[in-house]
Amino acid sequence: MKVKEIMDKDFVSVSPQQGLEEASLKMEKYRKFTTPVVDENMKLIGWITTLDITRGFREGKETIQEIMHNKQSVHHVHENDPARLAVLESAKHKLVSMPVLNDEGIVVGLVRTYDIVENLSQLYEIKVYKIFKAMEQELKGVSWDELMEAAAIITRRRTGHRIKPEEYEQRIRESTFGEAIWATGGLEKFFVGLIAIGELVIARKVARARK
């Protein structure tokens, strides 16, 4: 996935000559804390935040160019950069948003941190049930009941906790991938649990086939 697939193309910008009052009205109207400063061709010149505007108001500044951060100090990404770069940059520099440039240095979009959260959190919200359903489909000749039975056995082996297959099924219907990796202690551990269940049902299947 590339940056251009997660960026917001619908953004507001200001010009360096714009007055502080006008810029603040625009940012309030669109509820933006951060905004690129661009020239008439939409090339990135600088960056302002509402913190620069409050300072500008206090200090009696009049135009954007008096308060903006220069292009050199603005964290930005290229539209063809991998999306994960934008994610890492946002977290590292604690950004609210970041301009996305094309080859000509033109601002083509913004990557917003809350969009990243939405994007990333979708993964966490996938039901564990769906992963087991995909597993059932993949493992030809293994029934859903066998899978749940194996899951109950593995759970008991690992945690000492007795659980019935139908209770296990109920649990995975409710729990999400995010909860599961937190509960099991991480992605690798979660996955290892699945493999253990897979190993048990596959061994049983192979044994059956050989009879």
Next chain:
Amino acid sequence: MKVKEIMDKDFVSVSPQQGLEEASLKMEKYRKFTTPVVDENMKLIGWITTLDITRGFREGKETIQEIMHNKQSVHHVHENDPARLAVLESAKHKLVSMPVLNDEGIVVGLVRTYDIVENLSQLYEIKVYKIFKAMEQELKGVSWDELMEAAAIITRRRTGHRIKPEEYEQRIRESTFGEAIWATGGLEKFFVGLIAIGELVIARKVARARK
């Protein structure tokens, strides 16, 4: 994981009687776009953003209570809420940060969207190699080379693309979980691919054991 495990306990706040100038200086100093308004016991009374402050400056307002959002309109979470609730709320309401309350309505921390991104992105950055290593450890009696060979076979079956086991190993050393799920078309598909590899090595192992 609970909200209190991901919240930032080190935050600034303002009082309703505070002047706009003083509050803006504080927010600029700590580089905060959003801040809780609290009483002398740190109970949540309201919420302000730098957008409220720019408007307040323009309109000649003097104190925080003239511009703040009342408590009723502030999205907040409880310290014992599941962390995922904070993630979902942040994405849904496009928040920069959100106050965390205890049973007494006291602000005990803030959940910041960029912290969530950092937290979520750690998962995406896990190397696929580590997942295979966990798989190798789990599947007693299956060697690393067998695992890579099976992975190359499954890749060829699924994509038609011929890949040598050592090329496969190189690939998973470089690629992350995030890239892998984007490349395979989603979490379920990624897991299904791993399960298919697991099935192949397990079937071979069982066959060996029966000889």
